[in-house]
Amino acid sequence: MQISDETLMALADNELDAQTARRVSQAVRDDPALAARLARFTRTRELLAQSIRAGQGGTQGAEDPLAAMIRAGITKPAVKPAVKPAEKPAEKPAPANLNRRPILAAAASMAIAAIGLGWWGWSNRLPDGLSVPELAALDSLPSGESRMLDAGAELTMIASFRSAAGALCREFETAQAARTRIVLACHESGGWHERFAATAQQDATGGYQPASGEGSIDDALAQIGASAPLTPEEEAAALGGNPPG
16 A cells, blocks of 8 residues: 555644544554654654744744655755856855754754854764764664754654664654754664665755755665664663664
8 A cells, every 4th residue: 555655744643534544544554664654754743843832933833844845755856056157156145944843043043053063073974974972872862852962963863663684773863054864773783884874955945955865764764674663662672771783
């Protein structure tokens, strides 16, 4: 049964009619990959709701830009602006803040202040593609929680899974200024290893374009044979012991 992201988002938002909701819910129970996709959408909705309740939301009723991107899918390649050799390039304005939460002026000002501090250690990554703060978060941060990294970046842990081989795998996102990065990492051969990574960049119109990475997180989850997302209790037990691998 083919279930679109839009339908899963509607299920997470309780926007489906009763008959369709039952049909989609049954499909989710029967398909771990669908369950993983629904878990990501549900986590996103929970985080957005928490931010709104805390007074960190934008205009009431306006859909978060990143949620809109998930509904529409990233289908257009980024368009490079034409360069005029005879003209001096115009000074670029500071990019708008990209986050999973609606944007407030205070949050935007914090992001702008962080722009000159670099992309949260991307240049200092270890050979497996993960930074030391990311490795620390993978070892301990519960899904659904966020942690501030160096240079003002925010890491949000999305969900934990078991691969077909039994390895503990975790999906997380890091966001700073106008860029967000989504990563799937698995604990194998005695340590965490990046299995998927992609970034999205906010463009001048306020939309989002893929900046790097091939395929999708769903493809990566399918490739490792991911189970349904671990429950909080299962995740706590996995993080409290020694992950297999």
